Amino acid sequence: MKWVTYDAGAGPRAGVLDGEHVRGLPPAVTVLSLLESGGLTEAGESARREPAEVRPISEVRLLAPVPRPPSVRDGLCFLDHLRGCRRAMGTPGELPAVWSQAPAFYFASPAAIVGPYDDVAISPGSTAFDLELELGAVVGWPGRDLHPDRAESHIVGYTLYNDWSARDLQQLDMAQGIGMGKSKDGAITLGPALVTVDELEPYRRDGRLDLELSADVNGTEIARGTLDRMDWTFGELLAYLSRGTELRPGDVIGSGTVPGGCLLEHVDTPDLLDYARWLKPGDVVSLHASGIGSTEQTVRAASPPIPLRARAGEPASTA
Structure with missing residues (x-):
């Protein structure tokens, strides 16, 4: 099934895509509540038999399929993406051994989630705004200390994931050394649908x-790749994420960026800020995934950052 959260003018509600129509459930039902109760499949069958409403998809606004996940974690499972970023930043060569010891990830903000066709504002203070082409896995069944050979069975479905990034702010985050901060919480796109794993079985090759x-x-393609090139599988990533803690229904896990799937990997100047192709107001960014669909979003201007107070002997911060 292809699950969506949509708004036809009376507030968000859950539904199932059926061709060019959405077959909706009652207003109080959400995709997250169905995941938490374990009733997603039964509710989908009910929506197909006796929907609460049927709407042409052209007449509704599609939101993120899980608008406010319990948590969002973004992995880095394509190591060629990291190699491409290092080359662009002038640090090519072998990756440190730490990258092959465990899959890297960071916690992202559920409040940053936006829908597949929503406008996205540049992060305040950024002049190096970027997209990132990823796939998101949605947890359907809780689990803790999962085995990598079985962890993938806890995934209920997949959706496109755009990890919008402010690369100049990321330099500050990395210099502070405690993880991603303002560079990553401007927006995260999910959509257009949560496609259940059974729908994607025709795309499975060698497991x-x-x-x-x-x-x-x-309209100009910047990257194309396949999910089977992940160095760390979703099963391995979920097993690592679940060590000593519980994954919950509705949690969203990003794959990390498909190699070439961000502007940073295409930087061709020693000074990051001199790169001419960073996203600007009016740019249209689209992601596509076989079996899942497409997103299309327009970039909008940033709001100006409010300066922080000045410290003694230092100018006021504009970060």
Whole structure:
């Protein structure tokens, strides 16, 4: 099934895509509540038989399929993405051994989630705004200390994931050394649908999903790749994430960026801020994934940052 959260003018509600229509459930039902209760499949069958309403998809606004997940974690499972970023930043060569010891990830903000066709504002203070082409896995069944060979069975479905990034603010985050901060909480796109794993079985090859993903800016493709090239599988990532803690229904886990799937990997100047192709107001960014669909979003201008107070002997911060 292809689950969506949509708004037809009376507030968000859950539904199932059926061709060019959405077959909706009663207003009080959400995709997250169905995941938490374990009733997603039964509710989908009910929506197909006896929907509370049927709406043409052209007449509704699609929101993120899980608008406020319990948590969001973004992995880095394509190591060629990291190699591409290091080359662009002037640090090519072998990756440190730490990258092959465990899959890297960070916690992102559920409040940053936006829908597949929503405008996205540049992060305040940034002049190096970027997209990132990823796939998001949604947890359907709770689990703790999962085995990597079985952890993937806790995934209920997948959705596109755009990890919008402010690269100049990321330099500050990295210099402070305690993880991602303002560079990553401007926006995270999920959508257009949560596609359940059974729908994607035709794309499975040798035990791995072989989905093709691509990204374009203003109609020009910047990257194309396949999910089966992940160095760390979703099973391995979920097993690591669940060590000593519980994954919960509705948690969203990002795959990390498909190699080439961000502007940073294409930087061709020694000074990051001199790069001419960072996203600007009016740019249109689209992600695509076989079996899942596409997103399309327009970049808007940033709001100006409110300066922090000045410290003794220092100018006021504009960060």
